[in-house]
Amino acid sequence: MKIYADVHRTKRSGEGYRITYTIDGKAFKHTDSFSEIPAGPGDKLFMDTLPPQHTDGAIELMRRGVEVYYLRRLTLLKKVRGEHKLPKSARGDIRALMSIEERWFRRVTEDFLVMRRMILAHRSLSKTHQQLVNKAKALSERERITLKPAISSIEKQMDTLARMIAEEAGKRYPAYNRLVDELGIRGNIKAQEALAELITYLDPSKGFRKTRNLLGLFKPIRGRRKIYSGHLRRALQRLTVSANNIRTRQLTTKMEKEMLSRVWRMYRQEALGRLAIPAQG
Numbered sequence: 470m471k472i473y474a475d476v477h478r479t480k481r482s483g484e485g486y487r488i489t490y491t492i493d494g495k496a497f498k499h500t501d502s503f504s505e506i507p508a509g510p511g512d513k514l515f516m517d518t519l520p521p522q523h524t525d526g527a528i529e530l531m532r533r534g535v536e537v538y539y540l541r542r543l544t545l546l547k548k549v550r551g552e553h554k555l556p557k558s559a560r561g562d563i564r565a566l567m568s569i570e571e572r573w574f575r576r577v578t579e580d581f582l583v584m585r586r587m588i589l590a591h592r593s594l595s596k597t598h599q600q601l602v603n604k605a606k607a608l609s610e611r612e613r614i615t616l617k618p619a620i621s622s623i624e625k626q627m628d629t630l631a632r633m634i635a636e637e638a639g640k641r642y643p644a645y646n647r648l649v650d651e652l653g654i655r656g657n658i659k660a661q662e663a664l665a666e667l668i669t670y671l672d673p674s675k676g677f678r679k680t681r682n683l684l685g686l687f688k689p690i691r692g693r694r695k696i697y698s699g700h701l702r703r704a705l706q707r708l709t710v711s712a713n714n715i716r717t718r719q720l721t722t723k724m725e726k727e728m729l730s731r732v733w734r735m736y737r738q739e740a741l742g743r744l745a746i747p748a749q750g
Contacts, residue, residue: 470508472491473492475488475516475517475559485501487499488501488523491563497563502523504525505526508533513535513537514536515571515574516537517539517540518540519539521585527577528579528583532579537576538574539577540566541574546569549565580641584637587630587634590630591634591666594623595627598623601620605620631659635662635665638665644739645668648668651731652712652731654712663708666700667701668736670698674740677733680729683698684697705725705729706725708732
């Protein structure tokens with residue numbers, strides 16, 4: 470049985486999320502948690518997005534034997550909705566989801582969801598930290614001093630969370646500890662956190678060319694917008710800079726490609742039982 474769900478913010482506060490789901494596209498039901506969806510072993514749940522707030526509910530479904538998928542690109546939903554002239558509503562989005570091929574959805578695992586929740590929290594702290602640093606640059610020295618405690622506090626929180634991410638990745642991904650040692654980044658918490666983010670999102674079943682394209686390491690087609698994961702590209706850059714002990718301005722695309730190639734090959738070998746992998750361009 471296939472179930473389709475639309476996850477949207479509640480109108481009251483905008484902080485919570487409401488789930489609308491259907492099996493046949495005709496009868497729609499609502500719930501506040503994925504765990505309340507009547508699905509069992511062998512069923513598949515497809516949704517537009519999976520907020521970190523619903524991680525535990527999604528994990529409970531998976532433990533019941535349900536396959537959980539979310540859309541890889543939300544822009545595709547808007548495109549399909551327009552093609553089928555569907556309204557911008559929960560029901561319209563669900564009907565659009567039902568028209569999208571399964572290959573455009575990502576199947577998630579418990580390991581991925583747990584790691585993703587921690588990584589998203591680290592990204593949020595990093596964004597806040599950068600905003601404060603940028604504001605501090607525009608202030609006078611006297612005014613800048615008032616922001617230093619806040620910046621220092623966030624840096625400590627980022628460091629603590631980075632250690633937690635690295636520790637969790639070591640437990641959930643067998644290839645992670647081997648990669649840490651192979652890359653020589655044991656004890657380099659920034660590099661270890663960045664590696665954990667890459668490992669969480671990379672798909673070892675994909676070839677290197679597709680992996681490289683996912684991170685934007687390709688020349689754009691003239692006249693077309695370059696589409697790739699900016700978050701993963703920045704994780705790769707942090708890993709490359711930290712592992713090579715260089716400054717950001719010394720970073721080159723060639724160095725990024727070499728680092729990604731090392732990570733991809735070792736991760737793929739571990740995931741596929743250390744099978745020999747032919748070189749790919």
